[in-house]
Amino acid sequence: MTAIEVDDVGKSYTGKGGKRTDALSGIRLSVPSGGFVSLLGPSGCGKTTLLKCLDGLIPVTEGEIRVGGVPITGPGRDRAFVFQDFRLLPWRTVLGNVVFPLEGVVSSRAEREATARRYIEMVGLSDFERHHPHELSGGMQQRVGIARALAVDPDILLMDEPFGALDAQTRELMQIELLRIWELTGKTVVFVTHSVDEALFLSQRVAVLSARPGRIAAEFEVPFAHPRQEHTVRGDSRFTDLRHDIWRLLKGDTHAFSE
Amino acid sequence: MTAPARDWAVRIAALALLLLVWQQVAQRLPAAILPTPVRVGAAARDLLTGGELALAWGQTVTQVAVAMALASVAGVGLGLLLGWYRPLDQLLSPLLGALFLTPRIALVPLIALWFGLQDLAKIVLILAFGFFEVFFTVRDGVRGMERSYLELARAYGVPTWRTLRTVVLPAARPYVLTGLRLGLLHALVGVVLAGFFLETSGIGGLIYNLGAALRTAELVAALLSVMVVGLAVNVGLRRLEARLTPWQVTR
Amino acid sequence: MTPSPRSLAGVALALAGWQLAGTFRPDFTSSPTLVATELVRLAREGDLLPLVAGTVATLLAGWTVAVTLGTLTGFLIGRYRLLAVAFEPYLVALYSVPLIAMVPLMVIWFGIGEGFLLATVVLATAITMVFPAATGTRESMRAYGELARAYQVSGHRLLLRVVLPGALPYVVAGLRISVQRALMAVVVGQFLVGHPGLGTLIGDARARLDADEVFAVALVALAVGALLTTLVGWAGRRLSAWRPEVST
Known part of the structure; x- marks a missing residue:
């Protein structure tokens, strides 16, 4: 079952003097029902914009977003946003x-x-x-x-860097807490972050966005089974390999990462 | 000594120093120029027991109460409306801004032309001083919170009228309180000028008359009463703000 | 910033309404055309321009002194805790009260000449600069004091290169309020003692209650207030262009 389908979505703004800026371009993404997908990217890559489009807070300028097969027109009670x-x-x-x-x-x-x-x-x-x-x-x-x-x-939780304002220890505790709640409730989660480790630890799939205009550069499946234990996941060699691959992809793009 | 105790010692020493310098300087000058603190104290007692001060403040307090009631209704109402609804703000802002930039004293002739010199005119002048602080504080407050809280309400599908009631109004409360405090402090300027330039009554009128009669000791005592009231208003309302809106750092 | 069409529409509507009101009760509301005629008359027959220029000159002189004095006081109580402990309560008191009430005392001390006006402006205005300057100094010390210590910057270099630039945005925010207060003070002073200037124009209008004159004078006061505020705002933005505006 697919919870969210993002079908060739683009978002552009017309700024002062009619100058057009593309924030998102050609985004295709599908999020399975009950899945945990992270949107990872440098600041300014449009990942928050994409998340707000998913909620319907921002209208898209191209393409279509479907939730449960139905195109969205605005915020709805099947989705909830965490700021x-x-x-x-x-x-x-x-x-x-x-x-x-x-x-x-x-x-x-x-x-x-x-x-x-x-x-x-x-x-x-x-x-x-x-x-x-x-x-x-x-x-x-x-x-x-x-x-x-x-x-x-809601069926879907849309989380916009929810732990970005927290210190490192609190952040790790909250990640474990979030996984527990996700496993307990079976919600679909779309999680925006700029931390590679956070994305890998939490999600089943990581979509990496490139900047200006935001496009999906690559998607990575994260093979660890749930429920996850922090030390076993982070110590696993596959974790290190994935981390290395994502970093290589990102370095070609930008240096604006925090970790 | 602990730090607070030392601070109080410094404050008491500073007060003593100020009074001493005042006393020393005043003793060398004619009383009509600068009365000594002792004379001012005596004058304050006379003004209080003779009822002059109570009479003046009584007239003033009524006018301020009416003016500030009007200022809060108009200021909060317009502030909410214009902060919330941008097109109306764009329509009215240049006019309100122009009125704000006009030194309020220049409105005295207009107020005299339209409302005479008595109580009504004085209330209007005090209103002209108190209104803008309330209005601008509330409008800017509502405008400033627009993005974040309104986005929250929208994300959770809260309908417009409910957003107004459960988000905008409570969010505006600290600005309303701050605006009322600043408005009341400004209204005191209106009070004084109303006594100077409209009918010579109230505390402003008393100050004017005492100055004109060169009753300097009483003049200083009356000025001190204004100071006490202003300070009480400021400190008291700040405390009230802190109690009613503990999450808000007051300006 | 260019005015939006709606803002222009608002002004146009107000002018039209005013003109319309003037056709019914010109003795009560005057009208834009009558006021324009009156302004021309005041400029030709009265001494409108010299009076306004004189008022602005006095205001600027007093304001300069007041800003210097107030900023210095604010800097001192911001920099030295002992001074703040001793004197800040009195400064708060002065800030809370309508100092314009002191004008009759100023007359007793300074007479009714130019010196009186200057003293009135300084008295009413200086206090508005104290707290912005004190807050700015404290914030500046808090933000960059440690940096300065780490790099052994002290004495006048600390003051001139760190504390004052850091405090500048706060001082600039205080300037606009202070210039409006200064205008009020000089006008009240002139009005009260009949010293020729914008204040006496207002006084004459208040005595004659001729609607055209009443509105013309209010417009002149608006123009002076708007001009001063705009100039100070512009100069302030130039002075602290490196930092976003702060509100006090």
Whole structure:
């Protein structure tokens, strides 16, 4: 089953003085249902743009994106977006933030809160549901962001460098946490990152984007079975080989990588 | 000594030094030029017990209350509307901007022409001082949050009217509070000028009359009362902002 | 920045509405054409231009002193914690109060001449520069102080090459507010004591309540305010082009 099909998608902007910039060009990609696919690329390669196109936040200028076989026209409740900057509403508590997308959809308040609590528990924040975002660490804030996305019970999670603003240790913990949640819920995940290691550790497939205009340069299958253990994966020689191959591909393109 | 204790010692020493210098300088000058702190203290007591200060502030407080009520309704309403809806902002901004750049004192003749010199005119002048801070702070606040929070609402399919209620209004709250504080501080300038250039009443009028009568000690005491009120407004409302919007760093 | 068509439409609509209102109650609202005629009359018969020029000259003189004094004070309390501990509460107090209320005291101290106007401008304006300069100095020290220490930059080189350039964007942000305050102060001063200038033009309009004159004078004040703010904004952007604008 294919969850998302990206069919020859292009995105261009017309800037000042009518100058046209191609952000994405000729993107073909298919994401299997329940799969975990990473979009990897240097900053400015258009990977976030592509992810926002998948959500319908940005309209495409060429081609078509189909979700469950149906062309998308805008954001829908079958997809949920996780932002790099967490984007929690600072005046709401953890519970209030997770409840937010359910308001106006689920009419019973008790039901809304019960759903929210279930996902707050899943991300391990049950003791903090009355806290405000500014009282939480970055890692905890992004757990709220993930709980909020899960609360709408989407088929697809669209994650835009969700751990990019976190320190290295927190980041690794969150990766393990995310895999656990993915294995538990069976959601389809499209994950944007500029870290080769993160992409390899998390995903079943890595699509590498090249810059200006963003194109898919290559796709790599990641052979490790789930559930993954961090030390076994990172220590595996196939991991090192893949890492080496992707780096070689990227070096030909740019030096703008962090790791 | 601990750091806070030492800080307080420094503050008390600084206060003592200021008062001492004032006292020393004032003793060598005529009282009509610069009264000593002791004389000012006595004058403050006279103004308080004689009821002059209470009468002036009473007139002023009513005018400020009415003007600021109007300024908040107009400022918050227009700020939300123009911050949210860009075409209307483009239509009205040049006019509001022009009014903002006009020194408000130049509106005195216009206000006198349209509203006379009494209470109504004074309220309008105070309003002219208080409104813009509220309006600009709220509008810029709403405009600034537009991209990130609105994108969130859109990503989660929240309809427009609900976005306005659950995202835009709460997000604007800190800006409303900051705008009201800045507006009130500016309104105090309007209060003083209303007393100078419209009907000579209220605290501005009292200051004008005391100055004209060369009652310098009372003048300084009245000025100090303005200072106390301004400081109380600023500090008090800052505290309130911090309590109501703990996530927001106030300006 | 070029104005958008909508902005131009807004101005056009306002002018048209004003002209229309003027056909019903010219004594109450005047109208663009009447104001234009009045402006020409003021320029020909009155001393409009010399009065405005004199006002701006006084303003700029006082403003220069005020900016220097305020920035220096801000720099000192930003740089030396002890001074901040001792005097910042009073400066906050001065910032919170309408200093324009002090004008009657200024009259007692300085009379009603040019010296009074200068003193009024300095008194009302200097404080607006203190906190931008102090914040700028603190931010600058926080951001680059360690860098300077690591490379053994100190003394006047630290001040001139690190602290002041780093603080500049904050100072520049304060300039626009301060020039508007300075304009207000000089006009209030002239208005109050009848010292010839823009303030007395406003005073005359306030006394005669002739609608054409009232609006003409308000427009002149708008022009002066807009011109000063634009010039200061432009100069400020030139001065700190290397850094994005900050708000204080």
